[in-house]
Structure formats: C-alpha cells, structure tokens
Amino acid sequence: MPETKTTNALDKLVGLRITMRRRQCFVSRADLAQRLGISVQQLAKYENGQNRVAVGRLADIASTLDVSAAYFLVGLAYPSMASPSPLGTAPEDAREVEGLIAGFIGITSPAVRQEVIEMVTALAEYSQDSAKWN
Secondary structure, eight states: OOOOOOOOHHHHHHHHHHHHHHHHTTOOHHHHHHHHTSOHHHHHHHHTTSSOOOHHHHHHHHHHTTSOGGGGTTTOOOOOSSSOOOTTTSHHHHHHHHHHHHHHHTOOOHHHHHHHHHHHHHHHHHHHHHHHHO
16 A cells, blocks of 8 residues: 655654745745746745655755755654654744744844854753753
8 A cells, every 4th residue: 555645743844944044045935936946836835844845856955045955854853752852853843943043034243143142052051950950
C-alpha cells in the first residue's frame, strides 16, 4: 500500500524558516516564487507547511536566499511525545521565534542589535541556572 503524502510538524518548521529567511533578505513572496519558477500559491503552501518541500526544491530556495539547504534543517528534531521539544522545534515555539526575528530585523542600529544579543544571552544563561534550583 503506498504511503500517503501528509505533512507534519517538521514541514511546518521548515516552511517557517523559509519565510523567516525570505523576510531577512527583504524578498517578497512573489519575487521568490518568480525566481524559483513556481506560483506564489505553491510557495505559500511550502511556507505554511501545507506542502512538503522536496530536497531539490529546498536546495533551489537555499541558493536563491544565499544559504545552504542545511540552514533550514539544522537544529530541528522530530517532535516526540516522550520528550519536551527544545525551543525552535515545536510549532508554537516557531511563532515566538518568528516574532523575535521580525523584531530584531527592525532594529537598524548595530549597537542596539548587539545589546539585544547580549541581553538575550544573559537571560538564557540566567534561565538555565535558575532551572537548576527549581
């Protein structure tokens, strides 16, 4: 019996990373679709996780957005019911990450960006340290 082609949480996360990278590059959905030779609707389905992105197409997207295909996959783990998902792998976390990136992109001052990076790093370290005491 042939396997059905359904999408899963990883497809949604890859799609979200495509969206985030496209926005980082200030490329519209229509422009990226045109460069890839696909319809805007098809790109939207990739970005929304409604359609699975084939490896060859992911390589085309990566090349067009000036990253490696690994950029869209590194750090993603298949969500398991047995273990909590690290930040960035659960769909609800992905929306938070998208919001953070969108806000960060809006910061034009390199000095302010550096301050934000240092603040987030300090908060992450504090969070890890305080988790040990809870």
